[in-house]
Every structure is written in C-alpha cells, then in structure tokens.
Amino acid sequence: MKRCIYCAAILQRGLSFEPSPFLFVTMLVLGVGQDAASVYLAEALAWHWPSAAEGWPKARPDACRARGRADSEPRSIAAPALRQGQAPKNNDNLVCALCASRWHAPPYIVEPTLPCTLLRMLKIAFSPIYKYELPEKHRFPMIKYELIPEQLLYEGTVSEDQFFHPAPLTEEEILWTHEAAYWDKLKHQALSPKEIRAIGFPMTARLIERGRHIANGTVQCAHYARQYGVAMNVAGGTHHSFSHKGEGFCVFNDIAIASNHLLKHRLAKKILVIDLDVHQGNGTAQIFQHEPRVFTFSMHGEKNYPHRKVPSDLDIGLPDKTEDGPYLKLLKDTLPRLLDKVQPDHVFYLSGVDVIYSDKLGRLSLSLEGCKERDRLVLQACHQHRIPVTVSMGGGYSERLSHIVEAHANTFRTAQEIFF
C-alpha cells in the first residue's frame, strides 16, 4: 500500500483524476466532514487551478506536498509500507487518488504536516507509564496494559503509528473535575491510609503521574474521535473516582475529565456516557449529578461493588450470572432509545470486560463472543448516528489472562472493523 506523501491518500497505480466538485460531494457522503472537504478541495484546486481556489477556506497554494519534494533532502519516513526508505518500484504512474499528485522518485515520504482526514485511523493512547509496578500477587492484572498493544500489533490489527503517548494532564484541567483538597492530597502524597486502601494501589508519585497521563490520553482521544469517529485509550475508564476521592483502582476520573474538557472548550453540547463495565459508575454519576449536559448510563451487576451506588441518569442493574441473550437484548433495546432521548454529540464508552464469565470480580456470565457483540452494538450505534465515540478500557480481572487480553483486543478489532 502506498500513500501520497502529502495527504497520505492511498495511491492508485495509473489512476489519474482531476479534483472536482464531485470529489467534494464524495467526501461529504463519506463523512469526512464539510470543513475538511473544503480544505482538501481548496488545496487540490490550488495546485491545479490556482485562480479557482480563491475564496476557499484555508487554501494553501503550496499545499500539494507531492510537488517539489523529489529534489529536497530526505525527510522522516512515516508511511508504514515505506519505512526504511525503500523506493517503491515502478512508481512512474502512481497518482494520489485524492489530489492527483504524482509520485516522485526518490520516495521521500514525509509526515503529513496538515491534519489529514484521509489519514483516518484508529488512534490509540498508550504509554509505558500505564503499567504500574505492583507487589506480587496483587489482584490487579497490570500486565494487560502491555499485552493489549503487543497483541494488536502482533496480529496486525493496528500499526505502530496509530499509537500516541499522551502528555500528563495539566493541573488546571484536573481542577475542572476534582476538588482542590483532593488534588492537594494526591500531589503531596498526603492521603490517609484509609483513603489509600480505598484506592487499592500502593501510593507513590508515579501512580499520580500515571493517572495524569491516562486521563490526558482520554482527553486527546476525545479530540481524535471528533476527527476520525472513534479513538481508544488502552487504560482509563476509572469511573470509581469521585470529585473529592478515589476508590476501586481509580485515582482520576478520565471520562469526567475529558467530558469537562469538551464542555469547557464548547466542543460538545450534550455528552452520553455509556458505562458497561460490570461495576456501577458511581464516581461519574456523582461528578455529573447536577450537570444536565452529561447523561450517565450504567449497566452493571446489581449485587456487585460498589454496594452503595450513586444514581446515574439511567441505571440498569443486572442479576448475577446474566448471560449473553438477556444482556444483549436489553442493550439492543436500550441503546436506540437512549440515543434518541439524549441526542448526544459525543459518546464516552467504558468497555470494561469484567462482564465475562471467567472474571474473578464480575459475577455476570457473558461469553467472549457476547462481550464482543456488546462492543459491536455500541460502536455500530455511534457509527450509524455519526456520533464521535471515545473508548476507555475499564476493568477486566479474569482468572485467565488470555481472556482479558482477548476481550479487550476484541473492542479494538471491532472499532477497526466498523470505522475504518
């Protein structure tokens, strides 16, 4: 697969078509977005018919990077198929399907410098800091954070350029969601032993740092989701974190933080949180108790932790040992009604896989296929309604590590299938 060095559009051998209003309409139909379509058409026009391009937004006459690059010095090589600087063979007739750029030799593949909607891909937040060293025999399977990306890369579901390392969240953004007193205690390592026990991880500065990276991962995923339809964080889904305290392996509430980020920046008017982790989303419910712009939905094991639940906008508590059939039917009935009622312009999906039968903490009995079907229902619904969806991983504590990795990997595979 070869990509245009400018816009990363896939190059089609021998195909040469001029950009035209037809292209613009096609891009709209394909859901690339009106702004992006305008920019692209503007740039394509600018190259081919400079005079016709006047008046289009953000037109850049020099935009078609495929031109004039041939003789410049080698650039960083970005396109996966052309890493290590291999020259594409017989490249004379390669033409960008979008902007009709010709492929020049030698193939200096440059990182696209403008936001390129044809470079649509499943962006995934991950950093090595996600894996936090725990004492031996700790019940949290921290290793999953390493194994999920490894598995996805190994099987070829994703490539390395889809991952990004989120920077730590700023203090200001933390304080949009969490109380200053709580943040102060975290920052100065001043939580009481009882508060630390409630969180369930040994407390160190690195744990806080990790939480900041993860939370910002979800924030950045929310931006990518707006661009590409979906984006996923390899961790997060820390829904037991309240505005004033943490518990149940949750320090910061990443989904609440990202929701507040979108609201503050006026990037969303109405947000729907679909929390399908087996545990009820008590922290998220508390944080948005009085926020009408965020609708919290949690479907969970009724008898499971947290035993004192904070009411979400919609809670569905399931009996122990609920299996695929009733679970999926309920979800299938609920999702369309919910989307219709809430009319969200952004969805956060908490895809905890502690719903599967082999989970140590779950108490439900979904199969791996059932859990995958659950993901498909949610992601498909968002895709159909064209609502950007940001996915955070949430829990997964199966006795069998392979089940945890498989179930989480299924969420990525399903997103990749539906959206790309």
Ligand SMILES: [Zn+2]
């Ligand atoms: Zn859980």
